[in-house]
Amino acid sequence: MSESLRREYQVGEEIGRGRFGTVFRCYSSESGEFFACKSIDKNLLTDSIDRECLEKEAKIMNLVSGNPNIVQIFDLYEDENSIHMVLELCESSDLYDRVTKRVFSETEAVSVMLPLMEAIAHCHRRGVAHRDIKPDNILFDSRNRLKLADFGSADFFGNGQLMSGLVGTPYYVAPEVVSGRDYNEKVDVWSAGVILYIMLAGIPPFYGDSATEIFQAVLRGNLRFPTRNFHSISSSAKDLLRKMLCKDVSRRLSAEQVLRHPWILSGGEARSMTDLT
Incomplete structure (x- = not known):
């Protein structure tokens, strides 16, 4: 050494x-x-x-x-x-350990999403895409502050420069990465959307018995909200999920736009009139 x-x-x-x-x-x-x-x-x-x-x-x-x-x-x-x-040393349990144990309330989920999206937006402002956003790479310090870690797959973008290469983890990777097309930083927003879905539902939005099957489900991008898992989830949270897990990259929210979504701004308490009736 x-x-x-x-x-x-x-x-x-x-x-x-x-x-x-x-x-x-x-x-x-x-x-x-x-x-x-x-x-x-x-x-x-x-x-x-x-x-x-x-x-x-x-x-x-x-x-x-x-x-x-x-x-x-x-x-x-x-x-x-x-x-x-x-x-920096982060010795508390990571997000993977936490999401495998229980489902999160909406207010608990936003307490993770807010600092996570602030970290992602900070990277994007500096022309950096993380490209491997997943619960294993979301750590917590001794004061329970969220820390985004492991930039081994990160890359630069900007000035019209796109990225390429199949990097990331099957459940969390964006469809444009799987398809082999060049892509932009919004791949991180998709991955964060998968994390939000898992926190609220306890299951991933796209799954299969092998990496190939998972990739096929991601490419189909058929986003569902099973009543069994989403019966108590607000329409505002589901609206944010639709806009983060949007196959059309041009319509997918940026990290900055996620931070301005009503569900985030309300602390996970945004409800429509239909939620209250």
């Missing part, structure tokens, strides 16, 4: 593991604070694309850092075998 990293931090136990590396808890003897150290094994970067993605991740994290709802990067070290990123 990097000598300069060891001079600044005491690296402790493993707290996570991914495709390219391991996350450790680390401690700064100077500040007395705990951090997460994401160590990537360069020997696992099998080609130039993997290396480029890793270098881009650090660059993007520096660019979007500063938003209170995005995991912060503090230091970057490199040695012969590894690259080490010192990141």
